[in-house]
Amino acid sequence: MRTTTLSRRTFIKTAAAAGGGLMLSFYPPARGEELLESNDEAFAPNVWIKIGTDGSVTITVARSEMGQGVWTSMSMIVAEELDADWAKVSVVQADAHPKKYGSQSTGGSWSVRGSWQNLRTAGATGREMLKTAAARTWNVDPATCRTGNGYVTHSSGKKLSYGELATTAASVPAPSPINLKDPKDFVLLGKRIPKLDTPSKTHGEAIFGIDVRVPGMVFSSLEKCPVFGGTLAGFDATAAKKVAGVLDVVQIEDSVAVVADSTWAAFKGREALSVRWNDGQWANQTSEQIRKTFSDAATKKGDVIETQGDIESALASAATRVEGIYEVPFVAHATMEPMNCVADVRSDRCEIWAPSQSPQGAQREAARILNLPVESVVVHVTLMGGGFGRRLSADYAADAVRVSKAIGKPVMNVWTREDDMQHDLYRPMTYNVLRGGLDKNGNPIAWHHRIAGPNSRGLVVGGSKPSYSFPNYLVDAHLIDVGVPVGAWRSVGPSQNGWVMESFVDELAHAAKADPFEFRRKLLGNSPRLKRTLEYVAEKAGWGKKLSQGVGRGISCVESFGSTAAQVAEVSVDKNGTLTIHRIVIAVDCGPVVNPDTIEAQLESAVVYALSAALKDEITVERGRVQQSNFDDYRILQIDEMPKVEVHIVPSTEPVGGIGEPGLPPVSPAVCNAIFAATGKRIRKLPIRPADLKT
Numbered sequence: 253m254r255t256t257t258l259s260r261r262t263f264i265k266t267a268a269a270a271g272g273g274l275m276l277s278f279y280p281p282a283r284g285e286e287l288l289e290s291n292d293e294a295f296a297p298n299v300w301i302k303i304g305t306d307g308s309v310t311i312t313v314a315r316s317e318m319g320q321g322v323w324t325s326m327s328m329i330v331a332e333e334l335d336a337d338w339a340k341v342s343v344v345q346a347d348a349h350p351k352k353y354g355s356q357s358t359g360g361s362w363s364v365r366g367s368w369q370n371l372r373t374a375g376a377t378g379r380e381m382l383k384t385a386a387a388r389t390w391n392v393d394p395a396t397c398r399t400g401n402g403y404v405t406h407s408s409g410k411k412l413s414y415g416e417l418a419t420t421a422a423s424v425p426a427p428s429p430i431n432l433k434d435p436k437d438f439v440l441l442g443k444r445i446p447k448l449d450t451p452s453k454t455h456g457e458a459i460f461g462i463d464v465r466v467p468g469m470v471f472s473s474l475e476k477c478p479v480f481g482g483t484l485a486g487f488d489a490t491a492a493k494k495v496a497g498v499l500d501v502v503q504i505e506d507s508v509a510v511v512a513d514s515t516w517a518a519f520k521g522r523e524a525l526s527v528r529w530n531d532g533q534w535a536n537q538t539s540e541q542i543r544k545t546f547s548d549a550a551t552k553k554g555d556v557i558e559t560q561g562d563i564e565s566a567l568a569s570a571a572t573r574v575e576g577i578y579e580v581p582f583v584a585h586a587t588m589e590p591m592n593c594v595a596d597v598r599s600d601r602c603e604i605w606a607p608s609q610s611p612q613g614a615q616r617e618a619a620r621i622l623n624l625p626v627e628s629v630v631v632h633v634t635l636m637g638g639g640f641g642r643r644l645s646a647d648y649a650a651d652a653v654r655v656s657k658a659i660g661k662p663v664m665n666v667w668t669r670e671d672d673m674q675h676d677l678y679r680p681m682t683y684n685v686l687r688g689g690l691d692k693n694g695n696p697i698a699w700h701h702r703i704a705g706p707n708s709r710g711l712v713v714g715g716s717k718p719s720y721s722f723p724n725y726l727v728d729a730h731l732i733d734v735g736v737p738v739g740a741w742r743s744v745g746p747s748q749n750g751w752v753m754e755s756f757v758d759e760l761a762h763a764a765k766a767d768p769f770e771f772r773r774k775l776l777g778n779s780p781r782l783k784r785t786l787e788y789v790a791e792k793a794g795w796g797k798k799l800s801q802g803v804g805r806g807i808s809c810v811e812s813f814g815s816t817a818a819q820v821a822e823v824s825v826d827k828n829g830t831l832t833i834h835r836i837v838i839a840v841d842c843g844p845v846v847n848p849d850t851i852e853a854q855l856e857s858a859v860v861y862a863l864s865a866a867l868k869d870e871i872t873v874e875r876g877r878v879q880q881s882n883f884d885d886y887r888i889l890q891i892d893e894m895p896k897v898e899v900h901i902v903p904s905t906e907p908v909g910g911i912g913e914p915g916l917p918p919v920s921p922a923v924c925n926a927i928f929a930a931t932g933k934r935i936r937k938l939p940i941r942p943a944d945l946k947t
Contacts (some may be wrong), residue, residue, distance in 0.1 A: 301330060301378050307402055307415030309336045314346040314353035315363040316609050317449055318639040320912050321850035322363045324447045326371060328846055329364070332440045333375030333433060336414070337402030343448050348611035348631035356633075358609045359644050359740060361813040361910020364846060368908045376430050378421075385421035386412050400439075435844065444849040449635065461607030461634045462666065464594045469662045470499060472655045473518040474507040476675055479531040479876035480735045484508065491524040501525070504654045511659055515666050534735035534876040539681075542734045542873065543579070546683035546704035554702055554728035558717045561724030566698035570689025574763045576756055578684040579937040580748040582871035584676045585741060586864075586886060589637025590669055591648035595655070596662035601628045602653065603662075607636030609643040617646040618653045640861070641740035645677055673886055674878040677739025678871055680706045682748055686756045689724075694764030696775065699725040701753070707731040708738045713745030714917065715753060719782055719811055720775035736873060742861055743913035746812040750917025751866075751924070751938070754808040758925045759934065768925065769795050769807050781841055782809055785816040785902055789839035792900045793820035800824075803834065804930025808921035815842040815909030816902075817855075821895075821922035825931050829946035833863070833895040833923060841902040842909040851911050852899045858915030859897050864888040866920040870939050 302310040311327045323343045331341050346353055355366075379399050386404035387394040389412065396407045405411045435441075452458040477483065487508050489501035497517025502509050508527055512518040567573060594605040595618070602622055608614050611631040619626040636643060652665040667675070682705035689698035699722040705711045712729050741747060761771035769790050776783035786809040790796075799805060802824045809818035822835040838855050845851065868887040872879045880886040924935040933945060 301334065301374060303378070303382075303414050303418045303421070305415050305418050307337070307340050307413050309334065309341045309402075309414070310344055311341060312344045312346050314356050315367075316356075316358040316607075316611070316633050316636065316639070316643075317345065318358070318607075318609070318636045318643070320854060321447055321847065322358070323449050324445060325364055325846045325850055326367060327448060328440050328445060329368065329371040330375040332438055333372045334378045335399035335401065335439075336375075338440060338445070340402060341448075345633050347633065348615040348629075350612065350615065350626045356610070356612050357644065358639070359641060360744075361815070361913045365814050365843075365908045365910050368844070372432050373430050376432050377426055380427045380430065381421045381424045382414055382417050384424045384427070385417045388424075389417070389420060442845045442848070445847050447850070458635050460589055460637055461594075461605065462589055462592045462637075464605040464634060464664065466594060466596060466605070466662050469594065469664055470511055470513060470659070471515045471518045472509045472511045472652075472663050472665045473515070473522045473668065474504060474509050474651055474655075474665065474671075475522050475525055475527055476507045476671070477529045477531070478674065479529065480534045480537070480737065481532040482506070482535070482876070483530045483532060485528040485530045487528065488526040491526065492521040495521040495524055497521070500659060502655070502658045504651070504658060507651075509655045509658070509665070511655065511663065515664075518666070519668065531876060537735050537876045538874050539581075539872045542681060542736070543683065545732060545734060546681070546730070549730040549732060550683050550685045550702050550704040552730075554704070554730040557712050557727040557729055559726045560722075563698055563700050563724050563726040566724035567687060567689045567700070570698060571692040572690040572694075572763050574688045574690070574756075574759050576686050576759055576934075576936055578686065578752040578755065580680075580682045580684075580751070581869075581938060582678040582681045582736060582738075582873070583741065583865050583869045584673055584678055584871050584880070584886060585638070585640045585642035586869070586883070586888060587636075587638030587640060587642055587672065590672045591642075591667040592664060593649045593652035594662060594664045595649070595652035597622060597653060597656040597660075600624070602630070602656075604629065604631045604649060604653070605634055606631060606649050607634045607639075607643060608646070608649065609636075609639045609641070610646065613644070614646040614649040617650050621650060621653050622657065640742040641744070642677065644740055669883070670881045673881050676871075677737050679741035679747065679865075680708050680711055680738045681736070682711065684752045686752070688756065688760045688763075690760065690764050694766055696720070696722055696760055696764075697724060698722065701727045701756075702729070703727070703749075704730040704732065706736060706738045707733045710740060710744040713749070714747075714810070714812055715745060715749030718753065719779045719809075720757065720772070721778050722775075735876065742858075743812060743916040746810055746913075746917040747862070747865070750808070750810040750812070751920040754810065754918065754921030755924050755935070758806070758921070758928065762928075767796075772807070772809060779811065781906055782811045782816045782818075785809060785839050785841045786818045788900060788902050789818040789820055789837055792839060792898065793837035795820060802930060804926045804928070806922045806925025806927070806929055808918040808925060810914070810917040812914045812917055813910035814907065815840060815911065815914040817841075817914045817918050819918040819922040821919075821926040823923060823926040823930055825927060825945045827947045829942035829944070831867070831927070831940065831942070831945060833893075835896045835898070836919065836922065837898045837900070838915060838918075839900045839902055840911070840915060841904045841906060842911050842914070843904050843906045844908050845901060848901060851901060854911045855899050855915035856897050858913070859919055860889050860894065862916045862919035863893075863923070866923060866938055867893075867940055
């Protein structure tokens with residue numbers, strides 16, 4: 253049994269709501285509430301357990317559900333330690349709170365790994381309080397009581413349900429220390445449990461952001477400057493106001509909002525607007541100019557990110573030198589549900605309904621705009637049709653808040669697909685110069701990675717320090733403002749740095765005349781967890797076994813977000829350059845397994861998202877504008893292009909890791925390395941075009 257000491261100060265117990273019962277509020281242990289108030293980002297979410305007198309168990313989840321399964325996985329963790337009857341468990345989404353839940357940001361694959369200990373402790377605390385309540389009822393020693401499936405039983409055979417004990421348990425003091433289950437005794441965790449949100453989605457009852465309706469609500473659509481950083485010079489709303497259903501046209505900072513009685517009317521009214529813009533400093537910016545800016549910068553030494561040894565001396569003494577330039581384009585998030593938000597601004601408060609990955613961010617931004625205390629802003633979090641990091645931003649919520657303030661009514665502001673594509677926060681375009689050196693025995697002695705890209709904190713993440721044992725290495729970077737807004741895109745820095753690094757490692761292996769798997773394994777002595785995952789995928793994929801004529805096999809491995817993932821891809825290319833990806837085998841070590849079904853779904857979806865970026869997606873800029881506008885010119889992977897995916901979970905006692913993002917970084921390098929194995933062509937620029945592969 254694991255033990256956690258919990259003070260009464262950090263465990264706050266309140267009475268149940270209507271009908272009586274037990275409600276538990278668990279605050280993260282081991283840190284004082286003063287720290288929680290001053291730095292809520294350092295804490296896991298607050299968890300509420302409500303046990304009704306009817307035996308129902310309601311678990312409030314403070315992370316956002318966007319199809320990744322946190323409602324289910326986080327509820328499973330609590331219910332496991334609580335020994336609840338899963339059939340009686342339901343979930344409630346937490347509203348934003350400035351500090352009560354700790355950080356409510358759903359990103360960085362942090363939901364489960366950031367809440368694992370606290371959720372378990374919260375459930376275990378409720379379990380022990382119920383046992384104590386039963387022992388008092390029976391006047392027996394709590395040690396003679398056991399819990400399971402929503403009941404407390406005594407060694408004599410007596411039995412009481414959690415519902416029957418709820419009222420008594422509400423008066424029981426929180427125990428300390430708290431005993432956590434031994435993983436061998438888990439009943440729910442590690443099992444395939446259907447998602448709690450599936451029935452409502454199947455029946456069409458689920459409420460996504462775009463489904464919200466509130467009394468008196470109107471609709472709006474904003475015309476924004478098509479050039480990054482441009483400002484509004486003026487507009488004529490005469491024609492727009494003549495469109496049936498249009499109620500008003502108002503200026504919202506440097507945008508123009510058309511307000512109407514329906515979304516369609518708002519869109520049509522917006523099309524009728526006559527708007528003049530001051531395009532600003534980026535009016536002539538193009539993708540080629542951005543590339544030249546980065547390539548010119550990359551000829552000079554950048555800011556040192558990580559270094560060890562003497563890279564120049566090592567390269568000078570190398571028996572073999574390998575060099576390569578790798579380029580990654582801007583890519584969009586392309587969520588299925590466009591950005592939307594409902595806001596109702598009053599004189600002293602604001603209420604928001606948003607499909608947000610960062611409800612506290614939206615709360616703070618609304619408070620700033622309205623000059624209100626954050627406590628006066630309520631943010632209700634809805635389900636969302638895709639996030640991928642895009643909904644960590646509060647820009648679309650700010651739109652709705654400003655429009656509601658201007659018109660004095662609740663409003664739903666909806667972006668068009670074109671708005672989504674052309675006003676995104678893009679994954680950064682980068683220009684990467686790599687140099688490597690091998691000694692006479694083919695052992696790598698030098699690694700140099702220079703990154704040039706937009707000024708973004710996440711640009712070098714996943715590329716700052718190799719996982720492999722290189723005696724001499726240097727990573728330096730140029731972070732340059734080129735006017736294009738960038739943001740977190742699923743797996744952030746590792747999404748492109750994983751491709752760059754694992755592709756260049758393959759180049760070193762080829763130069764050393766070594767097997768790519770054995771070359772990597774030899775260099776992972778200081779990364780045993782990643783090495784074990786690499787070995788696992790090689791075994792499951794049958795690395796080294798003979799393939800069909802024309803089929804190439806590639807391998808990659810990346811550590812990110814607290815987990816390790818390795819992949820093997822098998823591909824073929826015909827004479828016209830048509831790429832067929834036959835099979836992708838994935839191994840992942842994410843520590844303790846909550847729900848294998850969710851893990852498999854996340855890894856399969858990572859393959860779709862990564863392959864879309866590698867084979868299809870590219871955002872290009874001309875005259876300061878994004879040229880792509882919809883799914884006809886910004887394509888995603890189609891169902892008939894999806895390879896067979898095999899997922900293998902590495903048995904592990906490692907700390908709990910993330911799962912939503914770690915599966916993405918190894919996909920592109922495994923495919924590109926397989927292309928090289930099949931054709932001898934080395935892919936150094938994404939996305940991959942048939943012309944790049946044509947014989």
